[in-house]
Amino acid sequence: MALEDDKKGGHNNQLVLKQGGELQPYQNLQDDHEGLSNASVETPETKMERIKGDNLSMCAGITQFFLFITCFSTAMIVNQSVATSRLGDHIRGKLNPSFFPVSLVTDVDTLYDYLEEVVVPTLYENTTDVTMASQLSGYLQPIDISNRMLGTVRLRQARVSLKENCQVTPLFEKFTVSCYPNYAGDTASQAPFGPEDKFAHSVDERGIPYTGTFATYGSEGFMQLLATNATIAIDQLRTLKSEGFMDAATRAVFVEFNIWNSNVGLYAVAALVVEFGASGGVSQKIEIGTMTQRVLNAGGLGGTWDWVAFVLLLFVMFFVIQFLLEECQELYKSWQTYFFDAWNLLDWVNMILLLVGFTLRVLLFVDAGNANIGMQQLSNSDSFENLSAYASSSTTVRVLNAFNCVLLWGKVSKYLRHLPLVKNLIQTVWSAF
Numbered sequence: 001m002a003l004e005d006d007k008k009g010g011h012n013n014q015l016v017l018k019q020g021g022e023l024q025p026y027q028n029l030q031d032d033h034e035g036l037s038n039a040s041v042e043t044p045e046t047k048m049e050r051i052k053g054d055n056l057s058m059c060a061g062i063t064q065f066f067l068f069i070t071c072f073s074t075a076m077i078v079n080q081s082v083a084t085s086r087l088g089d090h091i092r093g094k095l096n097p098s099f100f101p102v103s104l105v106t107d108v109d110t111l112y113d114y115l116e117e118v119v120v121p122t123l124y125e126n127t128t129d130v131t132m133a134s135q136l137s138g139y140l141q142p143i144d145i146s147n148r149m150l151g152t153v154r155l156r157q158a159r160v161s162l163k164e165n166c167q168v169t170p171l172f173e174k175f176t177v178s179c180y181p182n183y184a185g186d187t188a189s190q191a192p193f194g195p196e197d198k199f200a201h202s203v204d205e206r207g208i209p210y211t212g213t214f215a216t217y218g219s220e221g222f223m224q225l226l227a228t229n230a231t232i233a234i235d236q237l238r239t240l241k242s243e244g245f246m247d248a249a250t251r252a253v254f255v256e257f258n259i260w261n262s263n264v265g266l267y268a269v270a271a272l273v274v275e276f277g278a279s280g281g282v283s284q285k286i287e288i289g290t291m292t293q294r295v296l297n298a299g300g301l302g303g304t305w306d307w308v309a310f311v312l313l314l315f316v317m318f319f320v321i322q323f324l325l326e327e328c329q330e331l332y333k334s335w336q337t338y339f340f341d342a343w344n345l346l347d348w349v350n351m352i353l354l355l356v357g358f359t360l361r362v363l364l365f366v367d368a369g370n371a372n373i374g375m376q377q378l379s380n381s382d383s384f385e386n387l388s389a390y391a392s393s394s395t396t397v398r399v400l401n402a403f404n405c406v407l408l409w410g411k412v413s414k415y416l417r418h419l420p421l422v423k424n425l426i427q428t429v430w431s432a433f
Contacts, residue, residue, distance in 0.1 A: 289391030
């Protein structure tokens, strides 16, 4: 008789006694002072069925994962649009011409010149394309044949209060020096100024904070709207300059406007940000956030691919909920060792990111639906609506999905290791070190 330890299938604690060529269960002696107990043994037929079931379950899991990652990747590809980046580059090129690049803005005077010579002509110039677009529709101010302004331009500035006794002691303690400090929460000014205090501070409830080079600015400030007529807009700029709208107390100026592309339903939220540091430094940035109609409402413009993208998103969330239930069951069964498996941690990161992205998407649908974007501008082209919060949420969703896509495709290695060829490759590489 010979004793053999059957270690296949993880049952390394079962002993089988071979006798006369027949497989028989081996009675494991237990010294419990109560006698002997028979150990249950897995028969070859039972073992074969168990292995077959395990393989079938693994195959189903692999198939399910690859269906999920296919739906997710397809949804991401469908939601991408080359036109969004092209629209952003198009507007950025208009605001940064070679004859007067934005980098030449170094003080308040050159900023006024830039607004008068670049911004107003770019947005309100009377070209053949603008004339053709105006003949097609009299609503919204066109900037070329394909793009129109959704409202007008808003100038918003952040100011600081004059600070007394800025002199350095003890070297200049006998002198009294006033100064305009760096922008911060305790130095920001909300006091009205200008002729008869005509420039008043106001708050934009739909705005979002902006972190620049020198400080972080809120959505509030001193705001002025420009007319959608070039001649009137230039007269407004010259009046603002003569009345001292921007001066030494100015720390940041935001030139904000929105562009809508009627051909493919794209939005561009543009902002020229010029910061004036207390030490004399100047920062100029052109910030453009783009978004499609698909991120503002389910089904976008109602086209075939718009609905395909939305349906794929629902399929992805169906898979996520199913995976979430499976992970909860696994956590319940083996909670003591569950989090020691790095794959389980990666699964939770994937699911949390997907749930956060989907929640932001739904909230964006609700907010944009309640806002009725563009309705006010259709009746009054000289009005302004801040769309920066929508563009920021759209960008956040895209970044989360892009990061999650990398993690999911990295997770493919978890399942490829079960394929014979890949398994042999991994063993070969591993044994080489």
